[in-house]
Amino acid sequence: MGRAFVPSYWGGADGTFVGPDKRGLPLTFEGTRAAGVSLSSGVVMVLDDEVDLGDVLARIAAFFRDETCGQCVPCRIGTVRQEELLARVRHGRPIGGRSHELALLAEIGQVMRDASICGLGQTASNAIESAFANLDPLPEGSTKE
Amino acid sequence: MSTSDPIWFRPPPRASRPATAPEEPSTEQIELVIDDRDIRVDETSTILEACRSVGIDTPTLCHLENLTPVNACRICVVELEGSRTLVPSCSRRVEAGMEIRTDSERVRLARRMVLEFLGSSVDLSTSPQAQAYMQRYGARPDRYGPPSTTAPRGDRDAREAGHHSVPAGTCAENVGQPTKVDNELYVRDPGKCILCYKCVEACGEDAQNTFAIAVAGRGFDARISTEANVPLPESACVFCGNCIGVCPTGALMFSSEHTMREAETWDDSRQKKTDTICPYCGVGCTLTLHVQDNRIVKVTSPLDIEVANGHLCIKGRFGFKFVED
Numbered sequence: 109m110g111r112a113f114v115p116s117y118w119g120g121a122d123g124t125f126v127g128p129d130k131r132g133l134p135l136t137f138e139g140t141r142a143a144g145v146s147l148s149s150g151v152v153m154v155l156d157d158e159v160d161l162g163d164v165l166a167r168i169a170a171f172f173r174d175e176t177c178g179q180c181v182p183c184r185i186g187t188v189r190q191e192e193l194l195a196r197v198r199h200g201r202p203i204g205g206r207s208h209e210l211a212l213l214a215e216i217g218q219v220m221r222d223a224s225i226c227g228l229g230q231t232a233s234n235a236i237e238s239a240f241a242n243l244d245p246l247p248e249g250s251t252k253e
Numbered sequence: 254m255s256t257s258d259p260i261w262f263r264p265p266p267r268a269s270r271p272a273t274a275p276e277e278p279s280t281e282q283i284e285l286v287i288d289d290r291d292i293r294v295d296e297t298s299t300i301l302e303a304c305r306s307v308g309i310d311t312p313t314l315c316h317l318e319n320l321t322p323v324n325a326c327r328i329c330v331v332e333l334e335g336s337r338t339l340v341p342s343c344s345r346r347v348e349a350g351m352e353i354r355t356d357s358e359r360v361r362l363a364r365r366m367v368l369e370f371l372g373s374s375v376d377l378s379t380s381p382q383a384q385a386y387m388q389r390y391g392a393r394p395d396r397y398g399p400p401s402t403t404a405p406r407g408d409r410d411a412r413e414a415g416h417h418s419v420p421a422g423t424c425a426e427n428v429g430q431p432t433k434v435d436n437e438l439y440v441r442d443p444g445k446c447i448l449c450y451k452c453v454e455a456c457g458e459d460a461q462n463t464f465a466i467a468v469a470g471r472g473f474d475a476r477i478s479t480e481a482n483v484p485l486p487e488s489a490c491v492f493c494g495n496c497i498g499v500c501p502t503g504a505l506m507f508s509s510e511h512t513m514r515e516a517e518t519w520d521d522s523r524q525k526k527t528d529t530i531c532p533y534c535g536v537g538c539t540l541t542l543h544v545q546d547n548r549i550v551k552v553t554s555p556l557d558i559e560v561a562n563g564h565l566c567i568k569g570r571f572g573f574k575f576v577e578d
Contacts, residue, residue, distance in 0.1 A: 178475035195422030
């Protein structure tokens with residue numbers, strides 16, 4: 109019994125979510141680079157329609173919050189604010205509406221990418237930002253309480 | 254004395270030329286571009302020093318002239334042509350041909366977000382510097398939701414690295430916890446700490462070499478702690494007060510100042526600062542006495558005087574009671 113192939117997740121916790129349209133993406137440096145996908149550790153996780161993408165994203169956000177060493181401000185606090193933002197969107201209590209939250213997520217991602225000391229903070233928002241950009245992980249009205 | 258004396262009794266021959274002091278190591282001037290201006294600075298400067306030399310006001314929180322840069326707060330970041338990320342100006346040395354932007358959209362966003370992150374998680378009420386920066390960059394720390402409740406005493410100190418409770422998305426977690434008063438000289442308020450590492454450096458290699466405090470824990474739960482979190486009097490602390498001298502947010506404070514602030518009698522505008530020399534030992538550190546209503550309420554030391562570079566010992570910092578007796 110085949111299930112619908114929905115998204116795949118490339119490169120581990122700091123990787124990139126892609127939609128079903130990227131089904132033929134070659135697992136090479138050149139192929140992933142051309143598609144704007146990070147190869148990172150090289151792992152590819154294929155998810156089917158039974159997986160709650162919101163759970164996966166929450167797990168990734170929690171992972172980065174647990175893993176940040178806390179030395180620099182963007183990563184120490186950015187990973188916390190990112191996880192809280194995701195929880196707000198997920199539980200249907202966004203501040204100022206979903207689009208407002210996504211704009212805030214982009215700013216949190218940018219300061220972590222631009223100003224964190226090391227690669228952990230610089231890539232801590234990749235997965236979540238790419239999921240919102242390429243998929244529709246937590247559609248409006250799909251609140252979980 | 255004659256030439257028949259053994260060689261060790263004969264004076265050495267006269268020098269043919271007078272001895273000279275060794276030459277100063279020469280530092281070269283290099284050229285770089287900051288905000289479209291051509292600048293010549295010493296090659297040993299940091300980008301921050303280069304910016305300041307031409308009057309570009311770059312914000313800093315974890316930087317202090319008498320401490321080694323740790324570039325942890327990331328508020329001084331600037332945009333460097335050719336660099337993937339922004340670079341911390343406080344610690345990055347200048348290089349010939351650098352092209353730097355200090356006020357680009359990217360730089361302003363990073364600085365604003367750093368301030369919003371700090372403002373939404375730390376009590377900055379006794380940090381006028383941070384508040385001024387927040388105003389300058391338009392930071393709005395309230396947009397992350399209402400602050401979480403203050404953690405009960407001991408809760409944050411007991412947290413395990415790599416574990417946290419999953420947020421419900423109802424509030425923005427902060428680092429608030431009750432103040433720690435375990436001695437007569439200092440009050441520690443971890444809820445005001447931005448983890449700039451200045452106190453750790455002043456206690457350790459950069460000044461006192463006592464190593465009584467360090468960062469414990471990890472991530473958002475990281476905090477400044479004594480060894481095994483023992484009270485200060487039981488730790489290696491020698492109460493020099495250099496940690497208080499460098500704290501930018503009032504997380505470390507003189508008990509006298511803390512008491513007066515609690516009673517709302519602390520008033521910067523009514524204080525007079527007078528420089529004098531410490532009366533105790535022969536080192537001759539400069540003391541700045543902060544006097545309010547004819548009473549010494551605080552003692553600091555100027556950073557730019559080489560005798561102590563802003564650091565003092567327990568006597569100079571706290572031993573002024575005899576003046577009033």
